[in-house]
Amino acid sequence: MSIQEEIRQFINSNRIVLFMKGTKQFPQCGFSSRAVQILQAAGCNDFVTVNVLETPEIRQGIKEYANWPTIPQLYVNGEFVGGSDILMEMYEAGELQDLLKAEA
Numbered sequence: 678m679s680i681q682e683e684i685r686q687f688i689n690s691n692r693i694v695l696f697m698k699g700t701k702q703f704p705q706c707g708f709s710s711r712a713v714q715i716l717q718a719a720g721c722n723d724f725v726t727v728n729v730l731e732t733p734e735i736r737q738g739i740k741e742y743a744n745w746p747t748i749p750q751l752y753v754n755g756e757f758v759g760g761s762d763i764l765m766e767m768y769e770a771g772e773l774q775d776l777l778k779a780e781a
Contacts (some may be wrong), residue, residue, distance in 0.1 A: 680738040693724035693777070697740045697749040701726045708761040712749040715764045720779045736748045753777065 678686075688694050693716075699705030701713055701724075716724055729736035729748055740746055743757040751758040753776055758764070767773035 679769040680734045681742060682741050684738055688756045692754060694752045695749055696725055696727045696729055698730050700728055705730060709749045712764055715768050719768055719774045719777055744758045
């Protein structure tokens with residue numbers, strides 16, 4: 678199975694996935710930490726994280742998967758949502774909370 682197939686399968690097997698540096702409990706970059714905080718502030722605690730620092734192939738592969746150059750990356754129901762800046766904008770507009778509730 679290619680790394681792209683592995684990523685697709687993982688995204689499609691989990692409702693909310695955050696590809697990040699570090700873990701939910703121990704983020705290892707400011708943007709990843711911010712993404713976790715935004716999700717939690719939006720009332721979402723049941724998301725799965727993938728630590729891209731553990732697997733270089735996933736770290737590069739996820740950038741290619743979404744054609745998005747930075748990490749973190751959030752996926753909800755198989756759809757790419759965005760990185761920490763987009764999450765913050767959506768949170769402030771109430772859109773992130775709606776997206777997470779609508780899909781619950």
